[in-house]
Amino acid sequence: MSNFERQLRDAMRSAVADAQPPHSVMESVRRRYRRRNARLVATSAVALVVLVAVLPVASALRGGGGLPAHSHTSSAPLFPGGGRILLDRRGVLEWLYPDGRTVRIARGFDGAKISTGELLAWRSTPHGADYYTMKLDGSQQRLVSPAERGKRFDDIQAQLSPDGSRLAYIRQQVISERKVVYTLWAADLATGQRVDLGPVSWSSLAWRDDTTILAASADNKALLLVNAVTRSRSTYLTVTDPAFTSAYERARPGAAPPASIGSDGWSGSGTLAVWLEGRGPNTDRPAEILVERGRVLAFAPRNSAGLTMKWGPNGVFLLGSHSCDCLFGGDYVTYAGTVSSERLSRVQTILDTWNAAAVSPEGTVIALGYGPAIIDFAPVPSPACDAAGKCLHFQMKQVVGRGTLLAWDRG
Amino acid sequence: MGRDAGDSFEEFVRGRSAHLFKLALLLTGQNQAEAEDLLQIALERAYRRRALLSGDRGPEPYVRRVLVNASIDRWRALRRHAEQRLEAGDPGPAVDDRTSELANRDLLLRSLAVLPPRQRAVLVLRYWEDLSEAEIAAMLGCSAGTVKSQASRGLKRLRELAGDSRVKPLRFPEQECHE
Numbered sequence: 348m349s350n351f352e353r354q355l356r357d358a359m360r361s362a363v364a365d366a367q368p369p370h371s372v373m374e375s376v377r378r379r380y381r382r383r384n385a386r387l388v389a390t391s392a393v394a395l396v397v398l399v400a401v402l403p404v405a406s407a408l409r410g411g412g413g414l415p416a417h418s419h420t421s422s423a424p425l426f427p428g429g430g431r432i433l434l435d436r437r438g439v440l441e442w443l444y445p446d447g448r449t450v451r452i453a454r455g456f457d458g459a460k461i462s463t464g465e466l467l468a469w470r471s472t473p474h475g476a477d478y479y480t481m482k483l484d485g486s487q488q489r490l491v492s493p494a495e496r497g498k499r500f501d502d503i504q505a506q507l508s509p510d511g512s513r514l515a516y517i518r519q520q521v522i523s524e525r526k527v528v529y530t531l532w533a534a535d536l537a538t539g540q541r542v543d544l545g546p547v548s549w550s551s552l553a554w555r556d557d558t559t560i561l562a563a564s565a566d567n568k569a570l571l572l573v574n575a576v577t578r579s580r581s582t583y584l585t586v587t588d589p590a591f592t593s594a595y596e597r598a599r600p601g602a603a604p605p606a607s608i609g610s611d612g613w614s615g616s617g618t619l620a621v622w623l624e625g626r627g628p629n630t631d632r633p634a635e636i637l638v639e640r641g642r643v644l645a646f647a648p649r650n651s652a653g654l655t656m657k658w659g660p661n662g663v664f665l666l667g668s669h670s671c672d673c674l675f676g677g678d679y680v681t682y683a684g685t686v687s688s689e690r691l692s693r694v695q696t697i698l699d700t701w702n703a704a705a706v707s708p709e710g711t712v713i714a715l716g717y718g719p720a721i722i723d724f725a726p727v728p729s730p731a732c733d734a735a736g737k738c739l740h741f742q743m744k745q746v747v748g749r750g751t752l753l754a755w756d757r758g
Numbered sequence: 759m760g761r762d763a764g765d766s767f768e769e770f771v772r773g774r775s776a777h778l779f780k781l782a783l784l785l786t787g788q789n790q791a792e793a794e795d796l797l798q799i800a801l802e803r804a805y806r807r808r809a810l811l812s813g814d815r816g817p818e819p820y821v822r823r824v825l826v827n828a829s830i831d832r833w834r835a836l837r838r839h840a841e842q843r844l845e846a847g848d849p850g851p852a853v854d855d856r857t858s859e860l861a862n863r864d865l866l867l868r869s870l871a872v873l874p875p876r877q878r879a880v881l882v883l884r885y886w887e888d889l890s891e892a893e894i895a896a897m898l899g900c901s902a903g904t905v906k907s908q909a910s911r912g913l914k915r916l917r918e919l920a921g922d923s924r925v926k927p928l929r930f931p932e933q934e935c936h937e
Contacts, residue, residue, distance in 0.1 A: 351917060356885040358863040359784055359870070363886075368779035369794060372801065373771050379802040720791035748791050 369437075378457075378471070381519070426724050426746055427739065428712030431758035432705070433459065433466075434750030440468065440485070443749055444758070452485025461754045462507040467514075469505065478505055478514060480536075483756065492516075492534045492541075504552040512536055513575055515560050517552055531562050533575035544573050545580065550609035550622075567607035570621070584608070586623065590643045591636060595623050598634040598647035611635070611656040618686050620656055620664065635666055639686050646691055648682060659706025661734040662686055663727060665694070665713060667701060681715060683731040692728035695743065705755035710735035716752030721745065767808040770817055771801060778821060784882040785829040787871025800824040823897050826883070830875045862920070869919035877912035884909055 348356075369375070424445035426432070431442045440453045452466075453459075456479070459468035466483055469476040475494035481487055492505075492514050505516040514534045531544040531552070548563035551570065555561050560573045561583065569585040584591070586608040595605045606626035613619050618639040625632055633654045634647035648654070648668040655667035666682045681701070682691035694713055701723075703716035711732055715723045724744040732738035775797070782793035782800075803824050804817040811817035870878055876898070883889045883897065884905075891902045891909075898905065 351913065352885060354862070355866060355870070355881065355913075355916065358866045359882065359886040361863060362788060362867050363780035363783050366776075366780050366783050368775045368797060372775045372779075372797065373768055375798050376771070376801045376805050379798055380805050383802075383806075720789070720795055748789070 374471075426712075426714070426722070426744060427726075427741060428707030428709065428714075428724065428755070429758075430708045430755055432714065432722075432755050433461065433753040435459065435753055436750035439750075440466070440753075441750070442756075442758070443746075449749075450484075452483075453481060453488065459753055461756060463509055463511045465507065465511060467505060467507055475518070476505070476516075478516075478534075480507070480511070491536045492539075504549075506552055506554055508554045508557050508575075510557045512557065515552055515554065515575065517547060517549060517562075519549065529565065531560065531573060533560065542575060542578060544575065544578055547571070547573075548609060551611075553610060553612035555613075561610055561612075563609045567609060570608060570610055584621070590638075591621070591623060594636050594643045594645040595625075595634050598636075598645035599625065599632050602632060605634075612658065614658045614662050614664070615660065616662055618662060620658065622654060622656065637664075637686050642686070644686060644689060646682075646684060648680065648691060655701075655704075657704040657706075659710060659713075659727075660708060661710035663706050663710045663731050663734055665704050665706065666691065667704070681713070681725075683713060683727050685731045685734050687734065688730040690730070692731055694725050694728060695723070703752040705752060707755055708757040709737075711737060711739045714752055714755060720748050722747075722749070722752050767805060767811075767817065774818060774821075775801070778818075778825065781822065781882065781887065782825055782829070784870075784886055785825060785875065785879055787878070788867065796825055796828050799828050819897070822887075826879045826897060829879065866916065866920055869916050872919070873912055873915060877908050877915070880905055880908040881912045881916075 425443070425447045426445055429445060431444050434441055434443050434449075435456070435458060438455050438457070439451055440456055440459050442450045442452065444450075453468060455470065456468040457471045457476075459466050461467075461483070464483070466481045466485075468479045468481065470479075472494045476492075477490060477494050478492040480489050480491050505514055507514055512535070514536060516532055516534075518530045518532055520528045520530070529547055529549045531547040532541055533544055534541045544560070544562075546565040548565055548567045550567065551561065551563040553561045555572065558574055558576050560575055562571050562573055563569070564571055564582075567586075570583045571580050572583045573580045586605050591608070592604050595602070602625050604625070605623035607624045609622050611620035611622060616639075618637055621636045621638065623634050623636055632647065633651060634645050635654055635656055637644045637646070646666060648666065650670045651668040653669040657665045657667075659665065662685045664684055666684065668680045668682065670680070679701075681694040681704075683694050684691040695715075701715040701717055705714045705716075706712070706727065707714070711727050713725045713727055715725070717723070722745070724746070726732065726739045726741055727735070729738050778800070779793060779797050782796045783790070786792040786796060800821045804811055804821045807820070808817065811820055870881065873881070879898070880894060883894045884891070889897070891905045894905045895902045
């Protein structure tokens with residue numbers, strides 16, 4: 348070994364001699380594993396169930412009556428699109444402004460989202476999550492739903508009701524690696540009382556009004572409306588609805604009829620997003636269906652084996668598409684669209700999938716978060732950007748090392 | 759009742775995560791956040807396969823391979839956006855030998871950080887992990903000759919960089935290891 352090689356070896360040894368991984372490595376690995384597992388388990392579970400409830404909702408769809416309508420200074424902004432971005436920086440929640448300023452608002456949380464004008468933040472525990480609400484500046488923190496000590500659950504997909512009086516969440520109980528049970532719960536934040544609203548699928552949760560929750564049935568054959576007060580549930584839409592099967596057929600010509608359904612919630616203007624998926628080899632391709640005032644539109648990227656959907660302002664939505672259901676390889680493509688444009692535009696292709704996405708408050712810029720370190724910024728492509736009244740043009744920009752993307756707020 | 763794969767895997771993480779984190783740090787050019795993310799990705803993939811990886815060799819070879827490949831993939835995704843630049847600071851006043859040694863070490867590490875990830879991975883595996891060229895070749899899926907040439911190119915480039923701290927932005931053709 349030459350002297351230079353020895354120097355290199357010594358330099359590397361000294362550089363990492365004292366480096367230590369985060370204390371919670373195993374917990375982080377489990378969280379990442381559970382998120383992925385939840386999708387896979389649910390997809391395989393629906394293949395076991397043959398329960399079809401055919402209800403005449405097509406007329407409602409056609410008529411529309413049944414559906415709701417640190418300091419950093421730089422001359423150039425750190426990111427385009429204005430507003431402020433909510434980040435999780437190793438448990439510290441902070442706002443990042445375009446001029447690079449950061450404002451810390453809370454610490455010790457595993458995640459947060461903006462829900463009905465407040466922050467809903469949570470801390471994971473072995474017994475589920477402790478949920479807190481707070482103002483957007485971090486003030487008035489309040490533990491609204493503590494984890495139930497002595498039990499071992501994971502709570503996923505928590506959402507505040509529009510009036511902020513109730514918290515709905517899906518409780519995930521891992522029976523074994525092949526069996527996971529999901530139950531819908533609602534907590535009254537005034538009294539602290541929790542209500543078991545029965546089995547559901549992991550995939551869907553959205554408030555329709557202050558007391559009604561949209562969720563998918565445990566077999567992913569129907570979307571249900573569940574009343575958080577009376578605990579009543581009714582079927583809202585089914586996978587065999589003729590409007591859906593025909594939209595799916597248009598999107599995936601020649602594919603078998605869709606076998607499972609879930610929702611991606613409502614846009615701010617009342618458009619409902621529903622995902623449909625076929626069953627079996629070569630026929631399980633997903634499609635995203637948007638329902639708005641009687642119109643049923645299908646979006647189905649070619650070569651897509653998996654879709655992730657995210658609503659933004661002005662009816663802009665993002666679709667993340669992965670070309671194979673595999674551990675390695677495949678393409679990840681992000682598309683943007685609106686109901687009015689009726690078509691998807693490609694944003695980017697990248698060798699990894701985003702774990703968070705947001706659209707700027709004006710609807711002109713897309714932020715895609717990759718792990719805890721990387722946020723990509725891209726212009727909302729035409730024609731989706733027309734909804735904002737203007738389209739921006741800039742080279743994709745990247746912010747590295749500032750934290751995990753959580754949300755984009757007008758500020 | 760015997761221990762299950764989950765217990766073994768937790769034991770593996772407890773015992774080896776510090777070493778694997780150091781490897782991730784070197785592979786990412788000492789980017790702490792990227793290293794944490796890479797380690798999570800690699801361990802989660804291994805966790806999924808823990809039952810298959812519970813043989814004599816355990817999950818470590820698999821985790822190391824994922825770390826290396828993921829660091830290369832991540833770099834490919836990033837390279838469109840930013841060329842890294844070695845900023846040469848003001849040379850300042852003369853320094854004593856110990857300080858000079860530390861400065862040289864720092865420059866060497868910063869130079870290592872701007873190498874293409876495959877060259878960097880080869881050097882890290884060769885000189886920090888003490889793996890043989892054959893072992894590295896098996897991990898990267900290429901011949902020992904390719905490993906040798908990558909190491910040689912990497913060392914040559916490091917010497918150039920360490921000899922000239924006023925480095926221009928680097929543009930490397932990515933050397934594929936598949937033959």
